[in-house]
Amino acid sequence: MTDSNEDAFSFPVLSQPSEAPKKLPLTAFSTVTDRSGDSADKPTPSVPLYEKPARSKVPLEKGYTQVDWLRLSKSGTDLNGLDGRPLRRDITLAEVAGHASPDDAWMALRGKVYNIGPYARFHPGGAAILLKAAGKDGTALFAKYHPWVNADALLEKCLIGTLAQE
Incomplete structure (x- = not known):
């Protein structure tokens, strides 16, 4: 091989962009202002494309994360x-209704009855919001706020039995 061919080759160089103001990418939280047509004369307010919903997360106590719950549920403790x-x-809904206190909380969910008392302090939304479903059928609430959560796996050690068909 000779070095004569190496001298004939060079990489193309692209022209550098001019110094233009940097534009940020358009995201779901960007604001858009209409500057087209006759509305360019009038000032128009910027309108967000999407309002980020407020989150109502509750800080959990130390030792009460979902990882801690998984550790407890795998420990063999009677839950x-x-x-x-x-x-x-x-199990009737009337019997479930008799277990509606924070110390003794049952909830029906998708035809099964769970003792949610041990899980209450681990609930990411806080114990108070979970205990609103104590003594009731919480299927509709659960489907509204947690349709992606596998409750059977999460609460398997809290299962008491099946709900009676009316």
Whole structure:
């Protein structure tokens, strides 16, 4: 091989852009101002394309994260309150309603009944909001706020039994 071909080759150089003001990319939180047509004469307010919803996250106590919950639920601790007895069948909503206190909280969810008392302090939205469904069928609320959450996996150790069909 000879070095004569290497001298004949060079990389093309692109022209450098002129110094223009930097434009930020358009995102969901950008504001847009209409400057077209006859409205260019009149000042128009900037309108956000999307309003970011306010979050109502509650700070969890130390030791009460979702990781801590998974660790507790895998530990073998009795979380359903059955003390080793078999799961129950045909639990009525009237019986669920009798367990609506923070110390003794049951909730029906998709045809199953869970003891949510042990999970309340681990709930990312706070115990108070979860306990609003204590003693009730929380299926509609759960579907509204947590449609992506697999409640069966999350609360499997809190399962008491199945809800009676009316």
